[in-house]
Amino acid sequence: MRDIVFIERDPYAPVRHCYAVSKILYQGKSPYQEIQVIESPEFGRMLVLDGVVQLDEKYEFMYHEYLAHVPLHAHPNPENVLIIGGGDGGTLREVLKHETVKRAVLVEIDREVIEVSKKYLPTLSVGFNDPRAIVVNEDGYKYVQDYEKEFDVIIVDSTDPVGFAQVLTTEDFFRFVFRALKDDGMFVAQTESIHYHLEMVRTVQQRLRKVFPIVDLYTSVVPIYAGYWWTYSVGSKKHPVREPVRPVKVKTKIYSEEMHRHAFLPPGFYEKLVKGEFKL
Numbered sequence: 001m002r003d004i005v006f007i008e009r010d011p012y013a014p015v016r017h018c019y020a021v022s023k024i025l026y027q028g029k030s031p032y033q034e035i036q037v038i039e040s041p042e043f044g045r046m047l048v049l050d051g052v053v054q055l056d057e058k059y060e061f062m063y064h065e066y067l068a069h070v071p072l073h074a075h076p077n078p079e080n081v082l083i084i085g086g087g088d089g090g091t092l093r094e095v096l097k098h099e100t101v102k103r104a105v106l107v108e109i110d111r112e113v114i115e116v117s118k119k120y121l122p123t124l125s126v127g128f129n130d131p132r133a134i135v136v137n138e139d140g141y142k143y144v145q146d147y148e149k150e151f152d153v154i155i156v157d158s159t160d161p162v163g164f165a166q167v168l169t170t171e172d173f174f175r176f177v178f179r180a181l182k183d184d185g186m187f188v189a190q191t192e193s194i195h196y197h198l199e200m201v202r203t204v205q206q207r208l209r210k211v212f213p214i215v216d217l218y219t220s221v222v223p224i225y226a227g228y229w230w231t232y233s234v235g236s237k238k239h240p241v242r243e244p245v246r247p248v249k250v251k252t253k254i255y256s257e258e259m260h261r262h263a264f265l266p267p268g269f270y271e272k273l274v275k276g277e278f279k280l
């Protein structure tokens, strides 16, 4: 049998990941992007948008558990959660594990990503059937501008900041998010890797510091994202985020109270990183 090989086209990485593929399950083009679902013997099914791997079934927990559970456990009572992007449903699935959550709104610009995930990625898209989930097909940048003191937690689960996702890292967007959050709300966004995207991490952190009184950064290792040492940037109006403030009752593979604390960089190194004193 001839090997099929998929070579990732990651615009920001200085390396190219190359995957053996056993099957191409879906290939299509939406008004926003090219969508593919491929199957790899090692990683399981993978969602690829515009040539960039967004998730694999084997390691997606290393991303989704960190993105959702760190802010949700740092918040005393997250009831109303907004997810921007995340059309595959992985983040939604984790958010809905919290009994405190009464409503999770997922604003995904590309409805075809949701449809493809419902069909080909059932372990990720489970949350779409939950009555607490509300799906809105809109531009998250615009959606958030209509709200004031509405959400407890806002999560950005976007593609890389190229094209239509770029506005989600602007200071303007962070100001809209700040306004849409309740007085003790918090915000988290996936912000790429320390290894290959350090300047971007720094820029986002500096912009967040102009808007939020509490800003922080935590990381997890995501083997399929080039750069691997993946970052999550937090802006919080009132609560610090380094400690979980509620007992961990959700069922997870890796997230726990001790992993929550461990995810944050030591304060000294974190400051060096944001100030540009750590160079690569």
Ligand code: AG3
Residues within 6 Å of the ligand: 010, 052, 053, 054, 055, 086, 087, 088, 089, 090, 091, 157, 158, 159, 160, 190, 224, 225, 226
């Ligand atoms: N969202 C973040 C994907 C970033 C991937 N970037 C990359 N491989 N260069 C993923 C969506 C999963 N819910």
